[in-house]
Amino acid sequence: MTVSLIHAKDVSKRFTRTSDLAERAAIWLGAMKPPGTVHALDRVTLTIEKGEVVGLAGESGCGKSTLGRVIAGLLPPSDGTVEWQGEDVAKLSRAEARRMRLATQIIFQDPMSSLNPRLRVQNIIGEAPLFHGLIKRAQARRYVAELLERVGLDPDHATRYPHQFSGGQRQRIGIARALAVNPELLICDESIAALDVSIQAQILNLFMGLRRELDLTLLFISHDLSVIRHISDRVVVMYLGRVVETAATDLLFDAPAHPYTRALLDEVPTIDRRARRFAPIEGEIPSPIAPPTGCHFHPRCRYAEPLCAKAVPDLRPVAAGRLSACHLAEDILSASATKHGERSCASAR
Amino acid sequence: MTPLLEIEGLKTHFPTANGVVKAVDGVDVTLSKGEILGLVGESGSGKSITGFSIMGLVEPPGEIVEGSVRFKGEELVGAPRERLRMLRGDRIAMIFQDPMMTLNPVLSIATQMIETVQAHRNTPRRQARKQAREALARVGIPSPDERLDGYPHEFSGGMRQRVAIAIALLHEPDLIIADEPTTALDVTIQSQILAQVQKLCADTETGLIWITHDLGVVAGLAHRIAVMYAGRIVEHGPADALLDDPRHPYTQGLIGCVPAANRRGEPLDRIPGTAPAPLNRPEGCAFRPRCTRASRTCETEPHQTRDGLRGWHCFHPVAGEVPA
Numbered sequence: 157m158t159v160s161l162i163h164a165k166d167v168s169k170r171f172t173r174t175s176d177l178a179e180r181a182a183i184w185l186g187a188m189k190p191p192g193t194v195h196a197l198d199r200v201t202l203t204i205e206k207g208e209v210v211g212l213a214g215e216s217g218c219g220k221s222t223l224g225r226v227i228a229g230l231l232p233p234s235d236g237t238v239e240w241q242g243e244d245v246a247k248l249s250r251a252e253a254r255r256m257r258l259a260t261q262i263i264f265q266d267p268m269s270s271l272n273p274r275l276r277v278q279n280i281i282g283e284a285p286l287f288h289g290l291i292k293r294a295q296a297r298r299y300v301a302e303l304l305e306r307v308g309l310d311p312d313h314a315t316r317y318p319h320q321f322s323g324g325q326r327q328r329i330g331i332a333r334a335l336a337v338n339p340e341l342l343i344c345d346e347s348i349a350a351l352d353v354s355i356q357a358q359i360l361n362l363f364m365g366l367r368r369e370l371d372l373t374l375l376f377i378s379h380d381l382s383v384i385r386h387i388s389d390r391v392v393v394m395y396l397g398r399v400v401e402t403a404a405t406d407l408l409f410d411a412p413a414h415p416y417t418r419a420l421l422d423e424v425p426t427i428d429r430r431a432r433r434f435a436p437i438e439g440e441i442p443s444p445i446a447p448p449t450g451c452h453f454h455p456r457c458r459y460a461e462p463l464c465a466k467a468v469p470d471l472r473p474v475a476a477g478r479l480s481a482c483h484l485a486e487d488i489l490s491a492s493a494t495k496h497g498e499r500s501c502a503s504a505r
Numbered sequence: 506m507t508p509l510l511e512i513e514g515l516k517t518h519f520p521t522a523n524g525v526v527k528a529v530d531g532v533d534v535t536l537s538k539g540e541i542l543g544l545v546g547e548s549g550s551g552k553s554i555t556g557f558s559i560m561g562l563v564e565p566p567g568e569i570v571e572g573s574v575r576f577k578g579e580e581l582v583g584a585p586r587e588r589l590r591m592l593r594g595d596r597i598a599m600i601f602q603d604p605m606m607t608l609n610p611v612l613s614i615a616t617q618m619i620e621t622v623q624a625h626r627n628t629p630r631r632q633a634r635k636q637a638r639e640a641l642a643r644v645g646i647p648s649p650d651e652r653l654d655g656y657p658h659e660f661s662g663g664m665r666q667r668v669a670i671a672i673a674l675l676h677e678p679d680l681i682i683a684d685e686p687t688t689a690l691d692v693t694i695q696s697q698i699l700a701q702v703q704k705l706c707a708d709t710e711t712g713l714i715w716i717t718h719d720l721g722v723v724a725g726l727a728h729r730i731a732v733m734y735a736g737r738i739v740e741h742g743p744a745d746a747l748l749d750d751p752r753h754p755y756t757q758g759l760i761g762c763v764p765a766a767n768r769r770g771e772p773l774d775r776i777p778g779t780a781p782a783p784l785n786r787p788e789g790c791a792f793r794p795r796c797t798r799a800s801r802t803c804e805t806e807p808h809q810t811r812d813g814l815r816g817w818h819c820f821h822p823v824a825g826e827v828p829a
Contacts (some may be wrong), residue, residue: 215691322779352547352780353718357762357773364772379691382721386764386773405769423696425721427748427763432725434700437693440661 159242161341161373162204162227167236169197169222192445196222198397199236201471204341209367209374211388211405213381213420217441218394220377224343227375228260229253258288261334265346267326271318277304277329278314285336303332308362324355331362335370342366343375348383360387381424385409393417396452397444399471403478411492413480415457418492451482459484507578509712510536510559510680515572515582517551517558526783528554528567530736533809536680539710541703543723543744545759546733549780552716555733556682559714560599561589576680595625598673602685604665608657614641614668615653621675640671644701663694670698677709684716699726720763724748729814732756735781735791742815752815752822755792790819798823 171194175183182188196219204210204227214220225231227238229245238245240256248256264270271280281303282296291299301311307328318326327347334342344363348356364387366372378384384391385405392402393416401414412418419437439456442448448455454464463483471481474489482488517529529551536542546552557563559574561581574581576597581589593599601607609617618637622628628636634653641649644667657665666686673681683702687695703726706713717723723730724744731741732755740753751757761774778795787793789804796803798821807818 215693324779353720353759353762354547354776355779357775360764361772361775364770381692382764386769420692423692425695425699425719425725426765427720427724427760428765429721429725430745430748434696434703434725436696436700438697440663440694441691 158205160203160239161206161208161241162202162375163239163242164200164202164223164227164233165237165239166199166201167197167223167226167233167238168195168199169219169226169231170195170234194444195397195447196444197226197233198447200394200397200399202227202392202399202402204373204375206340206373207371209376209387209389211384211391212375212377212394213379213384213391214394215379215420215441217396217444219397219444220394221345223394224262224345224375224377228262228343229257230262258284258337259340260343261337261339261341262343262345263327263330263334263347265349267323267330267350268318270330271326271333273318276315276317280318280329281314281333281336284333288337290337299336300332303336306335306366307332308358322355324351324358327351327359328362331359331366335366339372341373341375343377345377346379347376349378349380356383363387381420382426393420396441396447398452398481399479400453400482401478401480402471407475407478411489413474413478413485413489413492414453414482415459415484415488416453418488419456459488507575508535508537509540509577510534510714511573511575512555512559513573513575515555515558515574516570517554517563517567518570519567521566521784524784527736527786528783529558532572532733532736532738534714534731534738534741536712536714538679538712539706540729541706541713541715541727543727543730544714544716544733545718545720545723545730547718547780549735549783550733551736552733553684556599556684556714556716559682560593560597561586562593562599591625594621594678595676596678597680597682598676598678600666600669600673600681600683600686602688604662604669605657607669608665610657613654613656614660618653618672618675621672625676636675637671640674641668643674643705644668644671645697646671663690663697666690666698667701670702674705678711680712680714682714682716685718687722688717688719695722702726720748720759732759735786736783737791737818739792739819740815740817742817746815752810752817752824753792753819754796754798754821754823756817757823758795 173191175191179188183190200223212220226233245256278300282300285291286293286296300314304311304314309325309328348359351359367374376387388405391405391408393400395416401417412421423436437456450465450467451469454460469481469483471479474480474485512532512534515529515532519526519528532555544552558569563569569582615634615637619630619633622633622636638649638653641652646652646664646667660668687698705711715723715726727744730744730747731738734755740756748760751760758776764773776795781787781791789806793799793803802820807820809816809818
């Protein structure tokens with residue numbers, strides 16, 4: 157059996173705010189409640205195979221960015237383990253851990269706040285490979301020029317500063333910086349969300365090209381389902397700290413097996429759906445400090461049964477290659493399959 | 506019948522130390538009662554400034570240098586400030602992208618809403634409060650009685666935007682200008698708000714201009730769409746016609762940029778280059794440097810070609826080349 161590139165197993169991440177002296181006094185006197193714990197991730201299991209593009213979808217506060225950071229080794233998990241090519245990341249030696257972190261690079265949403273405004277582009281891109289001894293100082297200029305060309309920028313601009321570039325170009329600089337250390341896994345955390353539509357398309361094309369040329373593995377985190385659908389081989393949907401569904405892209409979009417995925421797909425605005433009636437699911441995402449009991453989605457779910465408020469549904473196989481964390485997954489799946497059939501008939505008419 | 510809103514040849518310019526920024530440079534729009542117009546464009550295209558110009562909210566040194574804005578036949582460009590203030594919040598309302606910036610953080614929702622009611626009518630406080638509560642209930646805020654006494658920071662992003670919409674609805678305006686009101690919200694919350702807005706426009710015959718960069722949202726919501734580029738409307742028409750059979754190469758490019766279900770994994774069509782800097786726009790058609798169809802003719806400004814309900818500004822329109 158081949159070893160997965162990343163295997164995160166039962167990963168939980170909790171954040172607690174530390175109280176200052178005045179707050180501790182207030183809590184002691186009973187004038188204030190102790191600060192709550194945010195359950196950002198709750199027993200999340202995720203596997204990424206080499207060469208795969210995994211799309212991680214969900215709304216704000218669902219824990220998708222936290223999961224990205226835990227996988228990148230930027231945040232230690234509170235519980236559970238992350239394995240990199242079969243080895244527990246927490247037990248790696250310092251040198252191995254450094255190698256693993258180099259092989260995993262993140263590209264953030266806002267290129268302006270992730271690029272140092274006082275450094276020239278050649279230093280932004282060339283610093284890491286020099287420091288890690290991947291290139292010699294004499295080679296740096298040519299190395300940076302090659303990277304700039306690869307991401308579609310003019311190599312002559314290497315002496316410029318970040319503010320001299322547009323948003324799309326800055327994002328390309330961020331990508332070149334990540335590629336400079338020869339990563340195997342790129343984590344794109346809402347990397348195109350802040351860009352204009354025509355620029356988004358350019359960057360998406362760049363990602364797809366890089367993946368082919370460099371045999372990269374991508375974890376593509378986004379709230380935009382049409383983007384996820386376009387680029388991913390497999391999709392993972394999260395809701396309030398838990399994975400609710402995972403399946404191959406076509407299977408998931410054709411017939412979702414979780415009520416939340418189904419609601420998300422119904423609500424996503426696309427240019428193919430005109431003059432439609434918006435029929436949204438009610439309510440808002442609950443607070444991660446006090447999540448609902450049982451299935452986190454049950455207060456908003458139109459299929460919810462008494463069981464859903466009591467028992468936490470496991471993420472379990474419901475069909476070939478599909479996992480869903482819903483007690484009623486089989487019913488939802490067959491209902492969506494029928495609905496999909498109707499929809500394709502309607503569009504054929 | 507006079508249309509609800511008629512904008513003709515609107516130009517809003519901002520003089521700066523380096524030259525004049527022509528944010529809006531010749532915009533024509535008409536809107537009838539109960540109609541929803543989607544005003545689509547990328548950042549810097551002038552779509553928000555168009556909205557501000559209608560409301561008379563352009564701040565100096567920016568000013569409307571040319572053109573007219575007629576609201577129910579009444580000219581608003583050059584109208585006295587007092588008259589504009591009477592219209593704003595009463596007959597014309599605006600909803601902004603970020604409700605945290607438009608709601609006063611130190612006043613309760615009730616105070617802010619009652620203030621709005623009493624700014625235009627001599628309504629007793631008790632009556633004004635009742636109106637405020639009804640407006641909150643109408644936009645789907647649960648337990649409006651209790652929430653009325655809350656402060657903006659106690660509301661979630663989606664709820665805050667509902668409050669902003671409720672305030673806009675207080676006087677049942679004839680025209681609402683919504684500037685990217687759902688861009689910062691999650692899909693499920695956006696959908697809730699779109700559902701409410703759609704119902705309100707149908708029920709009360711309010712005209713709505715929905716400013717956005719998201720073609721998907723206007724496809725589902727708008728009756729008509731106008732596409733802006735570099736301060737001008739390059740194409741407008743009924744939503745179906747414009748999206749299925751675009752005539753301007755920029756409209757076609759924008760539609761091609763959106764990932765579609767049936768082309769998974771294939772490279773997206775892309776518009777090369779970036780939008781021109783506002784101080785350095787090319788002569789003639791501003792889209793010329795990014796356009797594959799451009800020729801020498803495009804160095805002069807294209808006039809409008811009209812075809813029934815639709816129109817476009819292009820010398821080499823796309824025709825019959827429907828993207829698959």
